[in-house]
Amino acid sequence: MEMKTVTVIGANGTMGCNVAGIFASFGDAKVYMVCRDLEAARKAQIRATMSVKAESIAKNLIPMTYDDLELCISSSDLIFESVFEDINIKMGIYAKIEKYLQPHTIIGTGTSGISINQLSTCFCEKARQNFMGIHMYNPPYSMTLCEVTPSQYTDSVLLSEVKSYLRDVLHRNVVEVKDAPAFMGNRIGFQFINEAMQYAERYIDNGGIDYIDAILGSFTGRSMAPLATSDFVGLDIHKAIVDNVYENTKDYAHETFVMPEFALKLISENKLGRKSGCGLYQAVLHSDGTKTINVYDIASEKYRPKEKYVFPFAKHIIKELKVGNYVNAFESLVNSHSLEAIICIQFLIKYVLYGIVTTKSIGENIHSADDVMATGFNWVPPLAVIDAFGGVDIFKKIVIEKMPEDFLSKIDVDEILRDVPKSKYDFRPFFKAK
């Protein structure tokens, strides 16, 4: 499949701009970057070239506006829609472009959670067959995950060709995901993040946000702690994802998708995270040029300096990871009975189980959750966590020993862990010694 010309609608947004860079570089496609005005498009063109570290692709990136839609759409092999995450706005765009579509034009939406089936109904019968979800993660240059979601109308041969193109030409890690709220990466990732947020509220007297982040830090298999990730993504985006999952799914983890009160309050005050200057955290620049980090104290509703927690279990794990003693590190986590160690291991267990349950329900195969979490979040993948603990049999015993009765009563551990294979991923690089 050849994509000589691509139109990205909403190319001034972070994802639209970065995805334009991927098409123009690896795909060597001419990319029309449709933005609200030419100045925004020109700026996006520069950002797109820098996102793949290659000024040479600038010639492939053509700044355009919505006035040029006819030219762009009618001459494109693929349209990538990346406008604001609102179904009415997206439908409005589809109505505008439909008349210019050629019979062969592929339409991909970058939505991170709106139903592909629902969106597809905006198009006529023929165009519907060419429509699908193409969900990349930010920044796509280093996060190679691409969740592809067909609607019930998508042509299966076309779907397969697009997947091959994304995989072989754009070097994406392609995972086909069923049309489910938030697809797979965000569903598994934000289950973890949102429950961490609920725990911040529950352990308000122990420190709240930075307390939980210290328990679930980089040594637990991620580059960034979960609440720092939420702050980075933006609380509004976080809310949109968990609300969508909460409203449209009903599995055993349903209640973990409810955003806690304190976060709703922060959103109402426009304290959305890094992009608005403060949120769960707040960077403070001092007159001498140094920077310190404050954290939102849920109890006092004020920012205070981030605490440097030293938990003995975490200190020990980090010491072992530093010299590559992974077995000792996980044994010490299993054998530690402090409140923090128990919270930590329970989160890892819940993550693994939810990952497997989710991949079985909406993934391509048992490895799909691993693919999405490793290449979309840079988190240790669920099956790799099982490997880290010593394999399925040992892991199952740990689940029974560590998880409370009320949790175990909601799931069938044997069924979830039945025939679970080894991960394709090496767990070692994910567990940081810090």
Added chain:
Amino acid sequence: MNMKIYVLGGAQTDFERNWSKEGKGVIALLKEVIDDGLRNIGITYDDIIELNKQGKVACFIGNFIAEYYVNQGHLGALLTEVNPAFYGVPSARYEAACASGSVALDAAITKIRADDYELVLVIGWELMKTVDSKSCGDFLGRAAYYEDEAAGIDFPFPKLFGKLADETIKKYHLDEKRYLDNLAKISVANYANGKRNPNAQTKKWFMNEAQATTRGTATNSLIGGKLGISDCSQVTDGAAFVALASEKFVREHFASSNFPIVKGWGHRVAPMKFDKKIEESAGSEYILPWTRQTVLDAYKRAEMTVDDIDFFETHDCFTSSEYAAISAFGITEPGHEGEAIDSGRIAFSGDKPINPSGGLIGCGHPVGASGVRMFLDLYKQVSGNAAGYQLKKADNGMMLNIGGSATTNYVFIVGKNEEWK
């Protein structure tokens, strides 16, 4: 070579990893590569203890300059911190700048040939991302004649290999644009090959001819004379492990002797200073005559010619060094290297592929590890274990590993046993 030296297998770390960012140090690095390597060859730490009781095993470490990067010397003995199985095992570090891995391999091979040991473990490693790029460049300057060629100079090696590019153009009266376009093609091919290699540093990175030929921009700045960033291998963390064994060991421990064997080797040292190299090469057809001689030595010892070699792993620390290697290998006459590039002969699908692994530019260049990594890739190709980057025909492979500005030159030929074929 009379005595057969068998290559049992090995492992390399993922060169994409930044061990400093992971908060991990050299012990973690060594543990991983040795654990993986031993698992790959089916030998346990208990086996090492037993073999050591009989004085049959030894370790050879290749590393350039850990004293600067991680404040650590005495690198042979350091293995005792990796696993107590190494207590008592003879082990030492070998150094020849970026050819450190090869000098460790050479020592290991020699010890088997002398019948001193039956199993030798060769580990090359370097952790370079512990410092900023400018300090890194300065440390590497110690592979040149530091006082004259590196002290006070930012990024001395790109400048030396930039000079190699200048001298190549001059010596063979090449069209500058065509030569630089050829270098860009070398870069693009190595990036493309790296995409197939799951352990490559650049597996997610973008490079194409337009980018590689557009030197002097913000994303491809000039770093040494006419060379841009796209012409350089990048700072890399990593380790590689290879296990070699005597015929006796193979017969006693394995059901089959179908392992690749070392067929030839060469080791020559050129004048330390780059200017003297060029001065000395004036009367030679070759821009790097000692590199050529090293290749000839290996062919002679293996009783082979370039016609017998199916693929090459070369030391493309810079595109200009891979360019010079093409004629040194004998793929073309000197001065005609561009023809092999333009015709696709050295491409992955060509008849003389160079760097199917991605080489130093695509796969990465943790300097002390590179020789061992290349040797491991010869093993992988010959034994059919290169997975996504397996070549169709790979009976015999040659590697060229250089230290400094092509000062230390090492060549090995690894291939299939006659009986195996």
